Amino acid sequence: xxxxxxxxxxxxxxxxxxxxxxxxxxxxxxxxxxxxxxxxxxxxxxxxxxxxxxxxxxxxxxxxxxxxxxxxxxxxxxxxxxxxxxxxxxxxxxxxxxxxxxxxxxxxxxxxxxxxxxxxxxxxxxxxxxxxxxxxxxxxxxxxxxxxxxxxxxxxxxxxxxxxxxxxxxxxxxxxxxxxxxxxxxxxxxxxxxxxxxxxxxx
Numbered sequence: 001x002x003x004x005x006x007x008x009x010x011x012x013x014x015x016x017x018x019x020x021x022x023x024x025x026x027x028x029x030x031x032x033x034x035x036x037x038x039x040x041x042x043x044x045x046x047x048x049x050x051x052x053x054x055x056x057x058x059x060x061x062x063x064x065x066x067x068x069x070x071x072x073x074x075x076x077x078x079x080x081x082x083x084x085x086x087x088x089x090x091x092x093x094x095x096x097x098x099x100x101x102x103x104x105x106x107x108x109x110x111x112x113x114x115x116x117x118x119x120x121x122x123x124x125x126x127x128x129x130x131x132x133x134x135x136x137x138x139x140x141x142x143x144x145x146x147x148x149x150x151x152x153x154x155x156x157x158x159x160x161x162x163x164x165x166x167x168x169x170x171x172x173x174x175x176x177x178x179x180x181x182x183x184x185x186x187x188x189x190x191x192x193x194x195x196x197x198x199x200x201x202x203x
Contacts, residue, residue, distance in 0.1 A: 004039035014040050018048040034177045037186050043074055044186045051183040054080040055152035060087045061142050067157025071187035072121055075155035081125035089114045090138040139175035146182055155185040
C-alpha cells in the first residue's frame with residue numbers, strides 16, 4: 001500500500017520483482033506482486049528472473065480498450081532497440097467479435113481492427129510490430145504465446161470491474177501475473193495514470 005501510494009503521488013512507474021520464480025510456489029505464496037498490482041494506480045512492471053531488460057521480445061495484449069492501448073505505448077517505450085513486438089488480440093472462436101461497455105464496441109473482422117490499432121502505435125528504435133489474432137481463452141493464449149516466442153515481457157491493461165479485489169484488475173491480468181514466467185507490465189484502468197511522465201491533453 002505504501003509503495004503504491006508513493007508511486008501514485010509521483011505518477012511514477014512502479015518496478016518490483018515478480019517474487020517467487022516458480023509458478024506453483026507463487027500460487028501457494030502470498031503473491032506480493034499481485035497485491036501490488038491490485039493496489040497501484042500507476043503502471044507496474046513486475047520483473048521476472050532472467051528476463052532481459054530492456055525487453056527484446058515483447059507480447060502486447062490488445063483488447064481495444066484504453067488501458068490495453070496504454071500498456072502497448074508503455075511497452076514500446078521500454079522495448080530494446082530492434083525489439084520484436086507481437087501485438088496479440090485473443091478473439092472468441094467465432095469469426096465475429098462484439099465487445100461490451102469495457103471496450104470500444106467494435107464489431108467486425110478482428111484482423112482488420114488489430115491492424116488499424118497497430119498503425120496508431122508510435123514505434124522507435126526500429127522496433128518491429130507484428131499483429132496476431134488467436135482464438136480461445138485469453139489468459140491461456142497469451143501465456144502460451146509468450147512461452148512459444150520466448151518473450152521477455154507481457155504487457156496487459158487492467159480491465160476488471162466489481163468490488164472483489166480478485167477481479168478489480170481483471171481475471172486475465174490476475175492469471176497473467178500469477179502464471180507468467182517472464183516479466184509483466186500492467187497499465188491501470190485510470191487513463192490519467194497510464195503515462196507516468198506525461199500530462200493529459202484532455203484539459
